[in-house]
Amino acid sequence: MDYLYGLAQTIGVHTIIGLSAYVVLQTGQVTMAQAAFYAVGAYVSAMLTTLWGLNILIAIPVAALVAMVLAGLAGFPALRFKGLMLVVATMALGEAVREFFFNFDYQIAKGDLKVGPAGAEGFRQIRYFYERGWTTAEVAAFIWMFVIGIMALLWWMDRSRIGAVLRAVGEDELAAQSVGINLTAVKVSAFAIGGAIAGVGGALYAHYTTHVEHTAFGVLMATFAIAYPILGGLSSVFGTLIAVVFIQGLLIQWLPILIGGELRNLLFGLLILLAMNLRPRGLIDPRVARTLRGLFVRSPNA
């Protein structure tokens, strides 16, 4: 059972990083910077709890805030770019942040140990949960509290005017601008919200793995971040969750148990290609999203 709770932690954290990209993708911007904000959230929160002993319920919002500010600042120059240029620009930002943590060295003595970020060596002993006796199930529940909260927020946003505005910008910027939508405000806000969500994900990641280092926040993580919502579909927040379960649960964790590790690597790419071909608009495409909504939301005519 402990294993399943552990897997729930992984799926929860990856869902959050996927949802952080989901918001930005709604505005038609493809970003490779989410891993950077994830890293900021991880390091900031870990420093607050491990070096200065703050409660994690304070550390996570602070980490999210710092990541949000950075993402907001990144959003302004990103306005100048579109399409592939934006991908390259955000990838450069991601690498710059990763390089910063690669060289970031700040340790303080804690008992007989020195703790804190140690450049390329990483930041170990982020044992907040374990030192306080949290069980794996409790950690999983804590992570899922954030997952559900963020999903609920985004689900509400999708159905509100904010969601309509984000989608309008994503569908056709010119048309959106012509009806008075402030493109700068929308795009920067999407970046900032996405950054804050990634910061929360990073904070949870740092604490459930107990160790962070720059290699965890590279291009691969940035690619996964946008792959989840793209594979899952941008019609519903649940698409991202389904995609994370598909990739992290089925392909990475269960496939090796079912068929052996060697075949997993062959099937990994193949299954993703298959999924993208069979469901080009995502696992939860607009039609499925409507059907699902119909199941849970009673029609006014019924």
Place this chain on the structure above:
Amino acid sequence: MKKSALFLGACALALAGFAAAPASSQQRVIKIAGFGAKTGPVRSFGVNSEAAMRAAAAEINAKGGIKLADGKMAKVEVTFDDDRCQAEDGINLVRRYASSDVLVAVGPTCSNVAEPLFGILQKKVSDEKDSGLRFPIFTDVAVKAGLAQISEWAFRNTPNEPLLYDALFKYLQAKRPELKTIMGGKEGDFAHSKAGWDAVMKVAAPKYGMNIVGEVEWKLTDTTFTTQVREMKAKNPDVIAIAAHPFTLCGVVKEMARQGVKPKLIIGLTSSSSMETMEGCARQVEGAIIPTTFAPVNPEAKRVAGLIAKQKGSADLHSTAAWENVIILKSVIEAAKIDGKPETLAADRRKVRDALAALKETQGLLGVTKRTEDREAIKPFVFVTAKGGNWVVSYDPTKPN
């Protein structure tokens, strides 16, 4: 009538099967889970560790298995999983083992997996409030210094690189006094490689009179090294120390050959003293020297290398550590008087941990390995030199002359 007979026959067979089942389930099994990288640039380590673990288990089982507390013999069952050198995969694997009937795990390959993994284990066994996993891990490959300090459930049988390179530079000062300058190259994004230069070779070289004239770095997955080698050429050091794994080591030495960079000596990282290096760039590393904790220098080491080869693996300092770990675990399990029953699993794991912690020395393939207070190993070593497509022992401290 015919149908009824067939049905009754099938029922009888099924019942016979059920009746036979308890007999086979009476055979007790000790499960040891191996895990490491079987994909990516360091996949050979996982492949070789798996082969070594399976070879060791086969040898133990051929001799009757492991003796349990009640005097009955149990077979050893080894499994091996790919953690892709990813921390989350390593953590999830060990959580899966801890939730199952696995007694102890051997792994991982990568230090960036070992570090978080050891972090989720209970830090001190006496701390009842600590909710970390209570599961013993005996590492064979992840070599970054000081990792076992993280948890009292973590043990390692890996080379102590500071001691190895200290001995190497001392040896070079005595035997090759003409070597005065050194330049380092490292995989900057890989913990072991970076520390191999920064915290090990860079510290030992000046201690024995070598002047550091520069350093360059690249990434584990890089494939071009033109700029770095050009810098090496400009500095023209006597010695080039390459703290890298076979994949990039070969890329660098091939680029050195292309640019005509010919130092008097190349020093490699422990992990590169493998056949993978010879398969990739034997001609270019000719003459390179590496300290290692394994070489087929005695009959037992040769025999084990043969057994690992039969399992489609290669014997090197890492895979033979996996072999040693399984053999050590057999004696530890017997000494700790493990019950090997499902209801005693947690107690058995604790007994294994305590018995591993109590070890003062173990028998390795090159001789006696000393165990330290912080659950690390001090292993016997030799220096090997690349010669004609093989690693040949150039210095054995036990035979100084």
